[in-house]
Structures are given as structure tokens and as C-alpha cells.
Amino acid sequence: MSGRRTAARVALIAVxxxxxxxxxxxxxxxxxxxxxxxxGAGAYYYADIPxxxxxxxxxxxxxxxxxxxxxxxxxxxxxxMYWLWKRIDKHINTKKMDKLNHPAILVVDMLNDFVTGALACDRGKAIVPATQRLLRAAREKGVPVIFCNDCHLPGIDLELKLWGDHAIKGTPGADVIPELELCDKDYVVPKRRYSGFFQTDLDILLKELGVRTVIITGLHTHMCCRHTSADAYMLGYDVVVAKEATNSFTEEDYVGGLAYLKTCYGADAYSNDELIAAM
Amino acid sequence: MAKNNNLSKLWKTEDWLAVWIGFIIIAIGMVAVLAQAFDFSALTFKTWSWGESLTEAQAAKIVPLGQQLAAGAFWIKLLRTVLVLGVLFTVGAALTGEKVKKFIPAFLVVFFLSVVVRLISAEFTLNRYLEWAFWALIVGMLVSNTVGTPKWLKPAVKTEFYIKTGLVIMGFSVLFSNIAKFGLYGLGIAWIVTPVVILFMWWFGTKVLKMDNKPLVITMASATSVCGTSAAIATGAASNCKKDDLTMAISISIIFTVLMMALEPVIIRATGMSAIMGGALIGGTVDSTGAVAVAGSVLGGEAEQAAVLVKMIQNILIGFIAFFVALFFATSVNRKDGQKVGAGEIWTRFPKFIIGFFVASLVASFLIQPLAGADQVKAINGVLDQYKNWAFVLAFVSIGLDTNFKDLVKQMQGGKPLWLYLVGQCFNVALTFFAVWLLLSGVLFPVPHLS
Incomplete structure (x- = not known):
């Protein structure tokens, strides 16, 4: 490497x-x-010529x-040409991913209460079709799909004081939304805090499945997805984000959330097409 | 909030003020020429020599420096230039919040340095090869890297302000009627090739060389493929490139222009290419317009005509390319991951002086030229061109005053800008040659007749 660098420097100086x-x-x-x-050459523009x-x-x-x-x-x-320039630039900026290293998809809090119930938001509904497509492709390719679901104990869990009652254990609000077609092949990890790892068996599940890379999807990019990513990163997993299959209450939170994941955990955000191709 | 409301931006932001100052100078220039009311011409130095041995024809065009300085008209023009630019830039600076008392002495010193630059660049040999952009950078850098640029000079070191104003004035000389001057041949050689070279250099710079500094890549690309220094200034401002980027792009372009101007005609002659093909090749590949005319003329009258016709179309391209570069950078490059850019945001980011540049060009092309005639537009541009040059010289002296040699070395990024230029220029020559061969060799199309 240093030999190449020296050669380049010599070539530069010579030229x-x-x-x-x-x-x-x-x-x-x-x-x-x-x-x-x-x-002469110094007349740079036609009107400069005497x-x-x-x-x-x-x-x-x-x-x-x-x-x-x-x-x-x-x-x-x-x-x-302008159109072509935009296309070329987009192509250059699209990160070419190698095959994902033993991936699994973590679906964070895509529950009735988050999408249509107590904490409903339109931006949550907006990612349902993209998430559905990604999960179908993953199941087809044998990539594990793991639902990390809030499953709160009423009157006890800390988060309920901040956010009010939601996803209470045993209620329909704590069920995965039907559009995501939870099936026997999938795994469900109940959680009582933001992170899917905190005091749950997610880590041991991933280890037994041989997973090395987690693909983060679900709600909300800047909260539960962020805390789940933090633990995944700290436990040594590679983290990537499915940018079409995650969202936040606001655009600002979404953009800021993606930026935070990239900065702190090196989590690059990819489109569904890129992820499916790399699974 | 009144301070930041949209309307007040029209007279408080540098972008808009550059537009108004440019328009005022254009308007005065128009009145002066059309009504023949008064002389508005700015100061220029005639060619002088410090004693080189010259041929008779060359010596005939020399006006000794002493003789130039002894003429009363010289000092009147000097006074007019410093007054016009001084008053307008002082008002502009005051509106952006600069203190008038501090601005005026600083401006006078920067202007004095600019006079020195123009004096040096009117010398016989230097005029023919390097001219003002190079010397302005050198003079500015000599000050900043030896005695250091004093703090009190900083208020008048306003590179962007001068450049944007100069570009708005330049807009008046970008005449659309000229795009048809060489018919489909000209469009084929200048307009088909130029954007393809830009796209190639963009790809090569960002993908292959992995240059993160995208404004530098586009500034280099347009300097190489369009018309050297003037194109670099326009696209550099449109992409909001750093001062060091502009210095880098222009220095490389100027140095290689000297090489290409001297060598290209020799090589063309050696290959036995026809005059019209050789001329068009020179027009499409040599960067600066002056060098194109000189190199073309070495191959004879017909080659010179073909060369200049192609280059002239490229001169018009500056406006379009700067506009699209500004649009591209407002919509794509400055965007964060996942962020969508709305129309309002694009408007906020879009450099407003480009609008002034375009309006000046449209007014000259479709209003003044049809109404007053091409000759009058030429006369107006004869006057305006010097103000444009003064604005650019002020800008380049400012760049020099702000440039540290160490930063410039860092900017070399292991020579990436040089490789980008070399590879881009080779691609430019190859593609232009292909277009010239296709259109002018008589293989597919009839060879055009240049009377």
C-alpha cells in the first residue's frame, strides 16, 4: 500500500x-x-479578446x-444530460452492499397500538406495505424474522408513565398488525423497555440462530429502533437499517434517528431493493 | 423577525446585492452607449514590454508604460473605475452590515493591489500566457504568506461578492443568438461533447478517485470541458465551492492551456488533419477563448474560424451549465440521508445571482439585441467587459489574500485534482476528435463551407 502511495507521489511530482x-x-x-x-491564452472569455x-x-x-x-x-x-447526471449521481451514491453476513430482521413494535391504536400515527401506517414486502422476501430466502414487541405490565412498567397505557400484555393492542402476517416460522420476543435486548432472550436467540447482522425495521426510528440498535452494536452485531420500513412521529425525528444510527453504530440505511438483493 | 423576512433579503443578502450592483452597472453601460451620453469605460492597461526583443508587428502594438501613465485619460479612467466600484461595493457592504469607515480604506488597498495585478498582466509575454487570474492569486498570496493579510483589510476581502457581481455583468455578454452560428456542426461539437465530458469527469472524480469534494469536481469538469477560467468561476460560484477549490481548478487549467495552445496546432499539423477539423478540435479542447483563437490562427484562417465558432458556442454554455449546476447542488448534493427537498428549500438554497446572470443574458439576447442591434450590444459589452474583469480581479486578489500555501498543498489530496484534469482532458480530446471526425471529415456529412 505504501509502495503504491510512493509511486503515486513520484508520478505526481514528475508530471x-x-x-x-x-x-x-x-x-x-x-x-x-x-x-x-x-x-494569448490569458484572454479567458470571448469579450476579453481585444x-x-x-x-x-x-x-x-x-x-x-x-x-x-x-x-x-x-x-x-x-x-x-441533466437527467442523466442525476441518474449517474444516484447510482454512484447508492452504496453497493456485499451479501449481508448472516442477517435477521428485527421488527420493532409494529403492533396494533402503535399503528392504529393508542399511539397511532400516519407515518407508522405509511411503512406497512414496505415492511410487508421486506418480510415476505426474508421468509422466502430463509432469513429469520424476529418481532420485538412491547408487552407491558399494567401499572408497573416505567414507560407507561411517560407514554400512557399501550401494548398491554394480553390485549389486542399488543398484537402484531395483521398485515405483517406473523407466522410459525417467525420469532416473537416480548420486551418491557425500549430496547429489544434489555432483559429479554433476544441475544441468545440470535446467537443460536447464528445471526451476525441485524436489519432494523419498525417504530420508532429515534426511540425503540435506536435503543435496540445500541444494544445490538454493543453486543457485537452489525447493524443496518431498512429505511423504507422504519419511521418516527415526525420527519425530523426520522431523519435525525437515521443520522444518529449511522454516526454512533455505523448503521447504513438501505432501500428494500438493496436489502433483498443482499439477503 | 423583520430582520429576516423574505423581502429584506432582497437588499440585505450578498446574493441579491450582487444582482442589483450588476444590473446598475449594466444599466449605466447601456445608457452610456445607447444614448452616447457619456464615457463609462473602465481602466485598462495597454500592452507594454519590459524590454523583450520583439518583431516589428509586435512592437507596433506596444505602448510604453511611461506613455500610458502620462496620459490624462488614464487617470480619469482610473478615478471612474475606483469610484463606480467603490461606491457600489461600499453601499452593498454597508447593507450587509459592514462598517463603511472600515470598508473604504480596506477596499482601496485591495483595489490598489488589483491595479498592480492588471499592470503586471498587461506585460507583453505575461499577457500572452497567464494574465490576470494567475497574477491576482500570486500577488494576493505573496501578501498573505509573507507579511500576512492585516486584520483591517478583511472587510474588503469579499471574494464571493465580487465574483457574483462580475458574473451578473458577464451574463449580458452571453448571447443565445450565437448558438446557431455554426449550425448543427457547432452544436454537435460543442454541445453534444461538453456535457458528456462533464458527466464523465463527475463519474471519474467521485467514483474512481473517490473525491468527496463535489464542488471541486464540478468546477474542474467545467473548466476542462467548457472554457477554462470563466467557466470555473461561474460553476464554482454556482456550486458554492471553496476558494481553494477555485484556485486549484483555475491554476491547473491556466497552466495546461499554455501547453495545449502551443502543442496542439503542431500535433494537428503533423497528423495532416484538414484545417476545419483541426480548428474545431482546438475550439472544443483548448480551455480559454484567447488561446483557442491564437492556436487556431496558427493553422490558418479557416481553422481559426472553425475554432472560434466552436468556442463561442461553449462561451454561451456557461450560463446553462452554471444554472443546472446550481439546481443540481440545491436539490441533490447538500441533502442529508433520507431528506426530501421541497420547492421552498430549493429556492432558499438556489444561488440568486444565477438568476441575475440569466436575466442579464435574456435581456441582452432577446430585448436589447433585436431592438438596438448587434453592434450596439457589442459596444455595450466592450464597456461592461472591463467592469466584469475588475470585479474578477478584486475577487482573485481576495482569494490570494485569504489563501495559505499549506492549505493549498492539502487541497492537492495526493494529486487527485491533477489526475482528474489529465484524464478528463484526454477524454475530452478523444471525444471531441470523434465528433469532429464524424461531422467534419466528410465521411457522413457534407463538409461545411466557411467563407
């Missing part, structure tokens, strides 16, 4: 020195000038087509 030497030689010998013209009218004001070519045809072609090509 730079040769170029400068050539430029000085050209200037000293006044190569490439036209004695008739009172300007008496530029004489140099540029030629009608040397008679264009055959009407002017608007050229304008239309000019604009059309410009628009096409």
Missing part, C-alpha cells in the same frame, strides 16, 4: 515538474504565439435550419 518546465520553456521561447494577434468583434464577428457559415430548431435541440440535449 507536475515536467508540465511546469514545459510551460516555462514555451513562455521563454514564445512558442505558439501569433505575432498578428495582440492576445477588438473581439473583428475576431468573432464572422458570418462564415450560413445555418440552414430555422433558429428555433437549434434552440429546441440545444434545450432537449441539455435536459437529457
Amino acid at each position: 507536475g515538474a515536467l508540465t511546469l518546465a514545459a510551460v516555462v520553456y514555451i513562455m521563454v521561447r514564445r512558442i505558439g504565439l501569433n505575432p498578428e494577434l495582440d492576445f 477588438e473581439y468583434e473583428k475576431v468573432l464577428d464572422w458570418d462564415t457559415y450560413q445555418a440552414r435550419l430555422p433558429y428555433w430548431v437549434y434552440v429546441a435541440l440545444f434545450l432537449a440535449w441539455g435536459a437529457l
Whole structure:
């Protein structure tokens, strides 16, 4: 590596020195000038050329087509190139993922109370189709799907004081929403705090399943997903986020949540397409 | 909140003030020329020499420095230039919150340095190869890296303000009618190739070289593919690049332009290419307009015409490219992960001076040119061009005053900008050659006749 770096540095110095030497030689010998013209490379723009009218004001070519045809072609090509630029940039910025290393999907709090009940929010409903698609693909590919569900004890759990009663053990509000088609192949880990790991058997489950990478989905990006990611990271798992299958009450919380996961746990956010391709 | 309301931005932000100052200078220039009411021309130095041996033709164009300084008109023009720019920039700076008492002496010193720069860059040999951008950076950096830029000078070190104003003035010379000057041949060589080279360099810079500094990549790309320094200034401002990025892009472009100007005609002649093909190749690949005209003329009249026709179309491209670069950076690059950019946000981020630049261009192309005639527009641009240059020289002196050699070395990023330029320029030459061969060799299309 350091050999390559030295070679690159030597090449850079050689090219730079040769170029400068050539430029000085050209200037000293006044190569490439036209004695008739009172300007040179330093006239950067057409209006900078002394008496530029004489140099540029030629009608040397008679264009055959009407002017608007050229304008239309000019604009059309410009628009096409701009579109292409956006596409290329998007492609470059799309992180190419290697195959995920022994992944499992953690579905955090996609429960009736969170989506349609006590803590209902539209942004929660909005991610249901994307989550459904991701889980179906995972089950097809044999990737474990693990539901980390709030399962609170009424009158005891700390969080209930902050958020009010929700996802109480044994109530329909604590059930996984039907759209996600909980099945026998899936796993359910009840939890009483934000994190899916805290005082639960999630860690031992993941270890026995041989999981090395957790894909975080569900609600809310900046709360339960964040705390679950924190524990996963601290326990040595790789963390990635399914950005189409997680959300928060507000856009700000969602964006901030993703940024926090990236900064603190190195959790890159991927689209469903990218994740499915890498599972 | 009144301080930050939308309307007050029109006269309190640098972006908008640059637009108004540019428009005022354009308006005065128009009145001066159209009504022939008064002389508004700014100071320029005529070519002088410090004793090089010159041919008779060259010597005929030399005006000794002493003779220039002894003329009364010189001092009147100097006074006019410093008054016009001084008053407008002082008012602008005051509106952005700068103290007038502190701004005026600082501006006068930066202006004095700019006069020195223009004096140096009017010297016979230096004028033909490097000119003001290079010398402005050198003079500014000599001050900042030796005695250091004094604190009291800082109020007038306003690179962006000067650049944006200069660009709005330049907008008036971007004439759309010229895009049809070389018909489909010109569009094919200039307009088909240029954006493809930009896209290639964007890909190469960000993907292959892994350069995180995207404004530097786009500034280098447009300097290489469009028209060197002037394009770098416009896209650099549109992408909000750092001062060091602009310095880097322009220095590389200027140095290689000298090489290409001298070598390209020799190589073209050696290959036996036709004059029109060689000229168009030079027009599409040599960066600065002056170098294109000189290199083309070495191959003869027809080559010079073809070269300049192609370059002229590229000169118009600056406006479009700067506009789309500004739009691209407002909508894509500055976005955080997952964040969607709404129309309001795009408007907030979009550099307003580009609007001024575009309006000036549209007014010149579709209002003044049809009404007053092309000759009058040329006369107006003859006057405005010098104000544009003064604004740019002030900007480049400011960059130099703000630049640390150490930062500049860091900016080299192990030579990535140089490799980007070299690879991009090779791609540019190859693609332009392909377009020139396709359109002008007579293989597929009839060879155009340049009278």
C-alpha cells in the first residue's frame, strides 16, 4: 500500500515538474504565439479578446435550419444530460452492499397500538406495505424474522408513565398488525423497555440462530429502533437499517434517528431493493 | 423577525446585492452607449514590454508604460473605475452590515493591489500566457504568506461578492443568438461533447478517485470541458465551492492551456488533419477563448474560424451549465440521508445571482439585441467587459489574500485534482476528435463551407 502511495507521489511530482518546465520553456521561447494577434491564452472569455468583434464577428457559415430548431435541440440535449447526471449521481451514491453476513430482521413494535391504536400515527401506517414486502422476501430466502414487541405490565412498567397505557400484555393492542402476517416460522420476543435486548432472550436467540447482522425495521426510528440498535452494536452485531420500513412521529425525528444510527453504530440505511438483493 | 423576512433579503443578502450592483452597472453601460451620453469605460492597461526583443508587428502594438501613465485619460479612467466600484461595493457592504469607515480604506488597498495585478498582466509575454487570474492569486498570496493579510483589510476581502457581481455583468455578454452560428456542426461539437465530458469527469472524480469534494469536481469538469477560467468561476460560484477549490481548478487549467495552445496546432499539423477539423478540435479542447483563437490562427484562417465558432458556442454554455449546476447542488448534493427537498428549500438554497446572470443574458439576447442591434450590444459589452474583469480581479486578489500555501498543498489530496484534469482532458480530446471526425471529415456529412 505504501509502495503504491510512493509511486503515486513520484508520478505526481514528475508530471507536475515536467508540465511546469514545459510551460516555462514555451513562455521563454514564445512558442505558439501569433505575432498578428495582440492576445494569448490569458484572454479567458470571448469579450476579453481585444477588438473581439473583428475576431468573432464572422458570418462564415450560413445555418440552414430555422433558429428555433437549434434552440429546441440545444434545450432537449441539455435536459437529457441533466437527467442523466442525476441518474449517474444516484447510482454512484447508492452504496453497493456485499451479501449481508448472516442477517435477521428485527421488527420493532409494529403492533396494533402503535399503528392504529393508542399511539397511532400516519407515518407508522405509511411503512406497512414496505415492511410487508421486506418480510415476505426474508421468509422466502430463509432469513429469520424476529418481532420485538412491547408487552407491558399494567401499572408497573416505567414507560407507561411517560407514554400512557399501550401494548398491554394480553390485549389486542399488543398484537402484531395483521398485515405483517406473523407466522410459525417467525420469532416473537416480548420486551418491557425500549430496547429489544434489555432483559429479554433476544441475544441468545440470535446467537443460536447464528445471526451476525441485524436489519432494523419498525417504530420508532429515534426511540425503540435506536435503543435496540445500541444494544445490538454493543453486543457485537452489525447493524443496518431498512429505511423504507422504519419511521418516527415526525420527519425530523426520522431523519435525525437515521443520522444518529449511522454516526454512533455505523448503521447504513438501505432501500428494500438493496436489502433483498443482499439477503 | 423583520430582520429576516423574505423581502429584506432582497437588499440585505450578498446574493441579491450582487444582482442589483450588476444590473446598475449594466444599466449605466447601456445608457452610456445607447444614448452616447457619456464615457463609462473602465481602466485598462495597454500592452507594454519590459524590454523583450520583439518583431516589428509586435512592437507596433506596444505602448510604453511611461506613455500610458502620462496620459490624462488614464487617470480619469482610473478615478471612474475606483469610484463606480467603490461606491457600489461600499453601499452593498454597508447593507450587509459592514462598517463603511472600515470598508473604504480596506477596499482601496485591495483595489490598489488589483491595479498592480492588471499592470503586471498587461506585460507583453505575461499577457500572452497567464494574465490576470494567475497574477491576482500570486500577488494576493505573496501578501498573505509573507507579511500576512492585516486584520483591517478583511472587510474588503469579499471574494464571493465580487465574483457574483462580475458574473451578473458577464451574463449580458452571453448571447443565445450565437448558438446557431455554426449550425448543427457547432452544436454537435460543442454541445453534444461538453456535457458528456462533464458527466464523465463527475463519474471519474467521485467514483474512481473517490473525491468527496463535489464542488471541486464540478468546477474542474467545467473548466476542462467548457472554457477554462470563466467557466470555473461561474460553476464554482454556482456550486458554492471553496476558494481553494477555485484556485486549484483555475491554476491547473491556466497552466495546461499554455501547453495545449502551443502543442496542439503542431500535433494537428503533423497528423495532416484538414484545417476545419483541426480548428474545431482546438475550439472544443483548448480551455480559454484567447488561446483557442491564437492556436487556431496558427493553422490558418479557416481553422481559426472553425475554432472560434466552436468556442463561442461553449462561451454561451456557461450560463446553462452554471444554472443546472446550481439546481443540481440545491436539490441533490447538500441533502442529508433520507431528506426530501421541497420547492421552498430549493429556492432558499438556489444561488440568486444565477438568476441575475440569466436575466442579464435574456435581456441582452432577446430585448436589447433585436431592438438596438448587434453592434450596439457589442459596444455595450466592450464597456461592461472591463467592469466584469475588475470585479474578477478584486475577487482573485481576495482569494490570494485569504489563501495559505499549506492549505493549498492539502487541497492537492495526493494529486487527485491533477489526475482528474489529465484524464478528463484526454477524454475530452478523444471525444471531441470523434465528433469532429464524424461531422467534419466528410465521411457522413457534407463538409461545411466557411467563407
